[in-house]
Amino acid sequence: MKNTRREFLQKVGVSAVALQLASVTGWASEKQTAQAYDGPVLRVAILGLGNYAARVADAMQGCTKAKLVGLISGTPAKIEKWSAKYNIPAKNCYNYGNFDQIKSNPDIDAVYVITPNGTHHDFIIRTAKAGKHAISEKPMAISVKQGEAMIAACKQAGVKLLVGYRMHFEPKTLEVIRMRKEGEFGKILFFQGLCGFKIGDPKQWRLNKELAGGGSMMDIGIYAINGARYMTGEEPVWVTAQETKTDPVKFKEGVDETIQFQFGFPSGATASCLSTYNMNGLDKFFLNGEHGYAEMQPSTNYGPIMGHTNQGELTQPVTVHQTVQMDEFAEIIFHDKQPPVPVDGHEAVKDLKIISAIYEAAKTGKKVSMSV
Structure with a gap:
């Protein structure tokens, strides 16, 4: 059976499709009525x-x-x-x-x-x-x-x-970022990001190094990398990583199956993350601060995103991520609107620099110092 990241993300949220559509329809109608x-x-x-x-x-x-x-x-x-x-x-x-x-x-x-x-x-x-x-x-x-x-x-x-950083426009995600910026969690101490699914068809492009550029890290791990950055509000200054490969036939040289990776941030906060093509159901973010926490699960799939903080459940509206993303892109292109979290090429290169550091750390077994 062929499994892809997109199929996995879709299936994770399938049980709540009716709820999602009802919420989106109601919210969209209210929005359009308020201002054409x-x-x-x-x-x-x-x-x-x-x-x-x-x-x-x-x-x-x-x-x-x-x-x-x-x-x-x-x-x-x-x-x-x-x-x-x-x-x-x-x-x-x-x-x-x-x-x-x-x-x-x-x-x-x-x-x-x-x-x-x-x-x-x-x-x-x-x-x-x-x-x-x-x-x-x-x-x-x-x-x-x-x-x-x-x-x-x-x-x-x-x-x-x-x-296409669709999560940068997702309401519950933005609420956690707002709370962190306003100090509601206190000094940030720790972030955890778990991203993974069991990949199927060994002949698909995601397992081809030339087309994918790697393995799970390039496909699903990037969510944990980017999430660690926007949830903590910091850029990592060091990286450590450990790679595990149980099927070298399916996951050829240069195509990672599972990588655990850790970040250190300037404030002293740390992150511990997992990217894998060999475990299903991994889609969780956890942010811990001196005075509170936020937990999101699912944290990055197509919806509905669910989460809570020490103050209670996150109740922001469910949206169709790609609809909001494209409308926001129009605002950025036509009116130079600045989103709460950047979605430009420079933001993407920062993720690419971190991915490169993770691969280097996994290969050498050493802590890699970095600056993005």
Whole structure:
């Protein structure tokens, strides 16, 4: 049976789908009734029409500030199916070969690259050269060097580079961040992030080093890395890590199965995290401070996110993450809105630097000092 991160994240929240939809519908209706939007709409083309792209496309049907207007794929059958489903005109449909012609299309503002990690670099640079705003799924690239080149290309072209950090807009997550910023937990002492699932099909791209850039760390571990940073509000100054591999046939050289990793922060706070492709049901964040705590489980799946603090249950509204993300991206691109947690290329490169340090620490067995 084939399992992917996206299928896992979807299944974790499946028992509460009815609750989620009811909450989202009610909240969205209330929001729209309160204030109708009449500003500019971000016109987006999706590049790479896989499972997660389908989730984004469906979610965008609920956006008020962003709209799906274009498709880019190497599979003609997908273009035909998607263009019919989402009413996309033929003039806004491209393949990977003629994609650069998007430069001459005034009806597309941005391209959202949702392809295997190892292909993000080239597609984002082509997007920038075409003069379109660039959105990349995470991880943004498979190396720091690639990530920095993507930032440079977008800067030179005068376009924005954003990354699909959907949790940076999730209400319960933002409430915990607010509480931490306002000192409600006191001095932060410790963070724990557990992220993992048992991966299926050994032939999938996530187990191909060239396409994935690694293994579980690049796919699911990045949630714990990024979570450790936004939950504590600090950047790590040292990293230690230990790798465990039980199936070297499935998890070939350079494709990690399970890595435990630890961070130290400037304040003295520490973090202990786990990234794995060999254990199901791991989706938990825990933040501890001198005067309180926050626990979230599920912490990063598609919803509903659930959690509580020492003050009680987190009751912020359930949202469709990708809908909120795309509307917020429109605000960032058109109005230079600054989100509570950054979603730009520099934020992504910080994660890539930490991933590199984790791999180095796991390989050498030594504590790696770092600065992002």
